[in-house]
Amino acid sequence: MRKILALLVILTLLISVAPALSQDMVELRIRWYNDGNEGEVLRDLLDSYEMENPGVSIEIDTVPYSAILENLPLDLAAGEGPDMARVTDLGGLAEYYLDMTPYLSDPAYWEDNFGPFLNWKRLPGDMSSIPGFMTQLTITGPFINRTLFEQAGVDVPSDMSDEVTWDEWAAASVAVAEALEIPYPMAMDRSGHRFAGPAISSGAMYFDDMGHPTVMDEGFRDMAERFVNWHLDGTMHPEMWPLSEGYAGANEEFANAELVFYMSGSWQVGQFSEQIGDAFDWQTVPNPCGPGGCTGMPGGAALVGIASTEHPEEVAAVMEYLASQEVLGEFAARTLFIPAHAGLSASGVDFDTDLQLAKDSLGVFVGQVGTLEQTAFDLQAYGNNRTVFNAARDRLTQAMVGELTLDEAIARIQDDIDTALAEQG
Amino acid sequence: MRLLSILDPLTRPILLLLVTVVDRVLTPFQRRIGIDKMGYFFVLPNLLIFGIFVLFPMLLNFYYAMTGGTKLFPEDRPFIGLGNFDNLFDCGDFLSPNSCQEDLFWRGIFNTIQFVIFQVSGIVVFSLMTALVLNRKIVARGFFRSVFFYPVLLSPVVVALIWKWVLQHEGVLNAIVEIFGGESTRWLLDPNWALFWVVFVSVWALMGFYTLILLAGLQSIPPELYEASSIDGANNWQDFRFVTMPLLMPTMFVVLVLALIRAVQMFDQIYVLTGGGPGTRTQLLVQYIYTTGFSSQIQLFGLSAAASMVLGITLLILTLLQLRLGNQSSLA
Numbered sequence: 179m180r181k182i183l184a185l186l187v188i189l190t191l192l193i194s195v196a197p198a199l200s201q202d203m204v205e206l207r208i209r210w211y212n213d214g215n216e217g218e219v220l221r222d223l224l225d226s227y228e229m230e231n232p233g234v235s236i237e238i239d240t241v242p243y244s245a246i247l248e249n250l251p252l253d254l255a256a257g258e259g260p261d262m263a264r265v266t267d268l269g270g271l272a273e274y275y276l277d278m279t280p281y282l283s284d285p286a287y288w289e290d291n292f293g294p295f296l297n298w299k300r301l302p303g304d305m306s307s308i309p310g311f312m313t314q315l316t317i318t319g320p321f322i323n324r325t326l327f328e329q330a331g332v333d334v335p336s337d338m339s340d341e342v343t344w345d346e347w348a349a350a351s352v353a354v355a356e357a358l359e360i361p362y363p364m365a366m367d368r369s370g371h372r373f374a375g376p377a378i379s380s381g382a383m384y385f386d387d388m389g390h391p392t393v394m395d396e397g398f399r400d401m402a403e404r405f406v407n408w409h410l411d412g413t414m415h416p417e418m419w420p421l422s423e424g425y426a427g428a429n430e431e432f433a434n435a436e437l438v439f440y441m442s443g444s445w446q447v448g449q450f451s452e453q454i455g456d457a458f459d460w461q462t463v464p465n466p467c468g469p470g471g472c473t474g475m476p477g478g479a480a481l482v483g484i485a486s487t488e489h490p491e492e493v494a495a496v497m498e499y500l501a502s503q504e505v506l507g508e509f510a511a512r513t514l515f516i517p518a519h520a521g522l523s524a525s526g527v528d529f530d531t532d533l534q535l536a537k538d539s540l541g542v543f544v545g546q547v548g549t550l551e552q553t554a555f556d557l558q559a560y561g562n563n564r565t566v567f568n569a570a571r572d573r574l575t576q577a578m579v580g581e582l583t584l585d586e587a588i589a590r591i592q593d594d595i596d597t598a599l600a601e602q603g
Numbered sequence: 604m605r606l607l608s609i610l611d612p613l614t615r616p617i618l619l620l621l622v623t624v625v626d627r628v629l630t631p632f633q634r635r636i637g638i639d640k641m642g643y644f645f646v647l648p649n650l651l652i653f654g655i656f657v658l659f660p661m662l663l664n665f666y667y668a669m670t671g672g673t674k675l676f677p678e679d680r681p682f683i684g685l686g687n688f689d690n691l692f693d694c695g696d697f698l699s700p701n702s703c704q705e706d707l708f709w710r711g712i713f714n715t716i717q718f719v720i721f722q723v724s725g726i727v728v729f730s731l732m733t734a735l736v737l738n739r740k741i742v743a744r745g746f747f748r749s750v751f752f753y754p755v756l757l758s759p760v761v762v763a764l765i766w767k768w769v770l771q772h773e774g775v776l777n778a779i780v781e782i783f784g785g786e787s788t789r790w791l792l793d794p795n796w797a798l799f800w801v802v803f804v805s806v807w808a809l810m811g812f813y814t815l816i817l818l819a820g821l822q823s824i825p826p827e828l829y830e831a832s833s834i835d836g837a838n839n840w841q842d843f844r845f846v847t848m849p850l851l852m853p854t855m856f857v858v859l860v861l862a863l864i865r866a867v868q869m870f871d872q873i874y875v876l877t878g879g880g881p882g883t884r885t886q887l888l889v890q891y892i893y894t895t896g897f898s899s900q901i902q903l904f905g906l907s908a909a910a911s912m913v914l915g916i917t918l919l920i921l922t923l924l925q926l927r928l929g930n931q932s933s934l935a
Contacts, residue, residue, distance in 0.1 A: 248898050255675035270900050361772070417772065421791055423878030423890075424898060564900035579794065579882035581710075586701065598901040602673050 209263040211243045214448035216513040261487040268298040269561030275309030276483035281494030291520045310482030311501040314515035318443040318474035325458035330357035341467040351439040365415035365428035366441035370567025377401040381470035409578040444543040448514040451536040462542040473551040569594035667908035687909035711891035719866045725806040734817035752811035762808045763875035794884040820854030856929035
């Protein structure tokens with residue numbers, strides 16, 4: 179009995195001393211979401227980092243994308259955030275980011291390679307902070323099912339012209355769908371961000387002379403009217419926008435060859451490579467044109483340090499490792515993401531896929547960077563852009579189901595934006 | 604002591620030890636404060652939990668409803684008095700949501716009223732009918748009781764996903780319709796059908812619970828009363844009208860109050876099934892509160908809190924009204 183008691187005392191002492199022994203171990207947490215395989219790739223890369231830095235342990239907390247949009251802002255506002263996070267509301271959360279400049283060994287590397295995208299993550303007036311890096315640059319644009327066009331005997335419009343209008347794509351997609359009895363000619367992600375590219379191509383300005391966001395122009399109305407009518411006449415997937423709350427995509431319909439033309443973006447390439455492979459010929463085509471250009475929207479996700487972290491130096495060190503050209507190059511190659519890194523853009527990325535369809539698709543998206551309108555960049559850089567996007571998404575949906583006329587919907591979009599911005603002060 | 608005798612030899616000493624310790628601690632305490640006040644001591648843990656998790660958030664919600672801005676912490680939010688309520692009730696015509704500044708709030712209210720009327724009526728009627736049938740001596744009565752109760756065990760999200768699969772354009776229901784020569788319909792895209800299905804699915808999912816309550820009520824009615832009415836020559840309808848219903852009324856009120864409160868709070872099932880659509884046709888008030896406060900980029904906590912106060916007060920009034928009516932009915 180005395181031996182057992184002695185053992186218990188020793189065990190208790192060891193347990194109480196253990197935290198002190200391991201106090202040099204720093205644990206960092208990353209809040210992360212996945213579009214494809216990027217979580218696995220990140221884990222591999224971090225495993226290598228942990229091997230080289232035994233004093234640091236990095237946990238990836240993978241959450242649904244909606245939790246990044248809805249829960250993370252609340253956690254950050256409450257000071258309960260992680261050490262790092264993968265975010266897409268780049269400017270909207272800027273007040274919570276860690277400026278890593280004092281902790282970085284070579285801040286100039288970040289300016290040189292991520293320069294144009296650092297502003298997306300900065301507060302207005304801030305021209306110097308380095309809060310993180312883009313894990314991917316995304317470009318919105320359409321995918322088509324080329325096999326369906328061939329089976330229907332309909333010419334692919336972009337084979338015949340470099341500048342195809344939205345109306346031409348709509349007519350061709352409907353012709354394919356009717357010939358083959360495909361349920362959905364066209365679909366667009368349920369997202370105001372996705373709608374913004376076509377709207378800018380139609381001439382939408384999105385900002386007035388004072389820099390205040392506005393949708394009260396003919397360009398926006400023109401695309402909105404076209405878009406609403408396409409939902410009413412069955413050109414667009416009739417259920418996706420009206421029967422969803424928040425974001426919705428048509429990945430499943432496209433992968434099942436039930437959809438001819440799908441307006442989405444470059445982040446889908448990895449997923450389509452896995453889901454579709456070469457089961458049919460899927461292809462990215464250049465963004466359709468209008469009087470305002472042939473633009474999609476730039477965007478992307480960034481990994482940022484969070485200001486409330488207790489370990490800013492360690493966070494900066496991990497970020498330096500992940501943002502290095504070699505590591506980021508491997509990340510891009512294995513995830514099939516377009517890197518937002520000047521060095522990698524110059525040297526090119528040898529994407530880790532044998533699928534020619536995926537390589538071609540990525541090539542088209544990279545080529546689209548040069549066709550993006552300045553308005554698209556300005557809108558992406560605008561901190562409250564999600565307020566504009568969400569208002570457009572929700573109010574246009576109401577117009578589709580007849581709750582509002584188109585003009586009422588546009589007036590409500592403007593009102594929603596103005597009210598929210600006024601409340602923000 | 605009887606309890607101790609049925610406990611196994613290992614549990615018995617532990618329990619005895621516990622009782623001894625509690626007795627040693629509480630007896631002097633009871634002597635000090637008096638036996639009359641010991642009741643307060645025993646409900647204190649529950650009161651604390653209620654205070655921390657219910658009362659405090661309610662008071663906080665009340666404060667948030669009086670503040671503006673987009674900051675999270677109360678001390679950072681400017682006090683604006685009834686400003687949020689002014690916004691909610693700023694309407695040209697209260698019957699036309701489009702004339703209101705917060706049109707989605709009013710759409711939520713009208714949708715909630717319609718949903719509550721249809722859903723609660725459906726639940727009461729179908730639960731009562733089912734309970735009456737299950738109370739009779741029918742074949743496989745136990746099996747049917749389980750069948751009707753089974754949906755209650757499912758998560759609302761699972762229920763919504765199952766029915767989404769049934770109701771989608773290429774779903775099971777359209778397949779059946781087509782087998783019988785009909786045309787497939789986009790059930791959830793038509794505003795009226797969408798409301799119908801939202802009500803139908805929630806009645807299907809919840810009626811088993813209320814059936815069980817009503818069944819218990821039916822079984823507590825003494826059979827002698829039916830024997831007496833039978834001797835008096837009453838038929839089945841008269842049995843139901845003059846024996847069953849009056850004696851079942853207190854249980855019915857319990858069902859009504861519970862169903863009403865639950866219907867007004869309905870969120871997850873509809874959110875998954877229709878997302879509140881088409882458009883905002885099935886968007887209830889709770890979804891408006893959630894969207895305004897949490898899923899917007901600029902989160903309007905004050906407006907959201909004010910809307911939830913309106914909802915809370917409405918529920919309180921309805922419940923008090925029902926309880927009053929229930930008391931009157933039982934007195935009569």
